[in-house]
Amino acid sequence: MNRRDFLTSSAAATLLAVSTRPGHAADFEKPVFDLHRHFTSPVKIASIDLLQFGNQFLLRTRSTDGAEGIVLTKDMEDFVPILHRRVIPHFLGKDARDLESLVDQVYIANYKLSGQAFWCPVAYVEQSLFDLLGRTAQKQAAELMGGVLRKEIPVYLSGSGRETTAEEEVDVYVAGVERTGAKAVKFKIGGRMSANRDAYPGRTDKIFELAAKKFSDKIVLMADANGTYSADKAIEVGKRLQEMKYLWFEEPCPWEELSETKKVADVLEMKVAFGEQDSSLWLFQWMIDNKVMDVVQPDLNYNGGFIRAARVARMARKANMWICPHNTQTGAASVNILHFAASTPNIGPYMEYVSRGPARRESWYKPNFVIRNGVIPLPAGPGLGLEFDPDFVKRAAVVKV
Numbered sequence: 001m002n003r004r005d006f007l008t009s010s011a012a013a014t015l016l017a018v019s020t021r022p023g024h025a026a027d028f029e030k031p032v033f034d035l036h037r038h039f040t041s042p043v044k045i046a047s048i049d050l051l052q053f054g055n056q057f058l059l060r061t062r063s064t065d066g067a068e069g070i071v072l073t074k075d076m077e078d079f080v081p082i083l084h085r086r087v088i089p090h091f092l093g094k095d096a097r098d099l100e101s102l103v104d105q106v107y108i109a110n111y112k113l114s115g116q117a118f119w120c121p122v123a124y125v126e127q128s129l130f131d132l133l134g135r136t137a138q139k140q141a142a143e144l145m146g147g148v149l150r151k152e153i154p155v156y157l158s159g160s161g162r163e164t165t166a167e168e169e170v171d172v173y174v175a176g177v178e179r180t181g182a183k184a185v186k187f188k189i190g191g192r193m194s195a196n197r198d199a200y201p202g203r204t205d206k207i208f209e210l211a212a213k214k215f216s217d218k219i220v221l222m223a224d225a226n227g228t229y230s231a232d233k234a235i236e237v238g239k240r241l242q243e244m245k246y247l248w249f250e251e252p253c254p255w256e257e258l259s260e261t262k263k264v265a266d267v268l269e270m271k272v273a274f275g276e277q278d279s280s281l282w283l284f285q286w287m288i289d290n291k292v293m294d295v296v297q298p299d300l301n302y303n304g305g306f307i308r309a310a311r312v313a314r315m316a317r318k319a320n321m322w323i324c325p326h327n328t329q330t331g332a333a334s335v336n337i338l339h340f341a342a343s344t345p346n347i348g349p350y351m352e353y354v355s356r357g358p359a360r361r362e363s364w365y366k367p368n369f370v371i372r373n374g375v376i377p378l379p380a381g382p383g384l385g386l387e388f389d390p391d392f393v394k395r396a397a398v399v400k401v
Helices: 003-020 080-091 096-109 116-137 166-180 203-215 231-243 258-267 281-289 306-318 331-343 390-395
Strands: 045-053 056-063 068-072 152-158 184-188 220-224 248-250 271-274 351-354 375-377
Touching: 045 080, 045 116, 045 390, 056 116, 068 116, 068 331, 080 096, 080 116, 096 116, 096 306, 116 306, 152 166, 152 331, 166 184, 166 203, 184 203, 231 248, 231 258, 258 271, 281 306, 306 331, 331 351
Parallel strands: 152 184, 152 351, 184 220, 220 248, 248 271
Antiparallel strands: 045 056, 056 068, 152 375
16 A cells, blocks of 8 residues: 555545544534423424515414414525425424424535525524424523523614715714614625725725714724725725724625635734625634634524524634624514524624614514614513514415425
8 A cells, every 4th residue: 555545545534433433523513502401392393384475474383282483584585495395394393492403404414505595494494493492481582592691782783785875875874873872883885896896986985084074983883895805905995994993894805715804804903804605614613713804793594593603603702702693684584683692692792783764663563673772672572572463474375386
C-alpha cells in the first residue's frame, strides 16, 4: 500500500468510526429544549393543513386530543409542493414532544432540498406545533423554549427600500420614530448585490447626511448593504459608518462570499451583522469560530424554525455574540420573533421589525402588535398567544396538491 492509499484508507476508517460512534453529535446538533418535561403523555399529531383565505395562508396542526396550533405564513404559495410532499408526511402520526428530533430527521430525509424553499415549510409546521404544544400544556411557547426572560421586546424599525429617494426614506423613519417611540432604525444603503453601484448616484451619501441631521445622535442607526460591495469598498463605507457611530453594518458583501465578509469584519472596529440567507448549522458554527461576523442573524423561517435558531443562539452565546434574527414579517406572522426574543438570553438590544407606516389593525386575529415606546409586548396567552377569529378560519379553504 502506498502512502496516498494508506492516508486515504486511514481517513475513511477514522471518519467511519466517528460517524458511527453511539450518541456522537456535534455540539450544534445537540438538543436545546427539553419539551418532554412539560407533558405527562404523548401529544400525537393527527393532521396538518394549509389553509388559504384570499392571499393569506395559515398552517394548522391538530393533535389526536383535539388541541390546535395555527400560524400565519409568508410566501407560502412558492413552497406548497414541498410542504405537502416532503414535510407534512414526515410529521403526521408522530409525538410532538419529539419535535427536536423530528426537525433533524426531516432534514436528513430531504437534505438535497436544503435551502429557503425547504426550511420555510419546516419552520411553519414547527412553529404551529409549538403553538399546539403550548395550548396543550397551557404555557407560552417562550416558556417551552427555556423560559420567559423578558415580556417586552425592544425593536428597531426596518423595511427600508431602494425605490425611494434618500429624502423620502429618511422622512419615513422620522415619522416612524415619532409614531412608535422606537430607539433605533436601519437604512438600506448601496444598490443590493450591485457590484458597488448605488441605487442611484449619491443616494447613500445623502442618506448619511440627512440621517445625521434629522436624528442628531438621539437614535441608534444601522445600515444594510444587501451584498452591494466588494470587500475593499465595504471597508471604505464601513469606516465612514464607524465615524458616524452606527451600531452595525449588515451584509456588506454578497452573502455567499464569506471570505470577503470576513475581510471586512477583520478590519472594521464596528460590528458586522450577517447570516440571514444561511441555513446550515455547521456553517453558522464555522462563521462564528472564524469571526466572519459579530452579530448573528439567522431568519426564523429561512433557517428552519425556533429549534434551529436556538441552536445558533447557543453557538453565538458561547462566543459572546448577539443573535438578532432577520425578520421581514409584521402582524400575526411576526409573533415568532417575539417569543424567540423573549426566551433567548443573548439577543441584541433590538429585534428587527418592519414598519413603514401606521400599523394596520386587523379584526381576524388578536392581539394586534403595536410598537409603543419602542417595544412590543409578548402575547400573554398559551402557545404563541394569538387568537384567530373562528369564522375567518372556517371560511379558509384547505389547500390540496
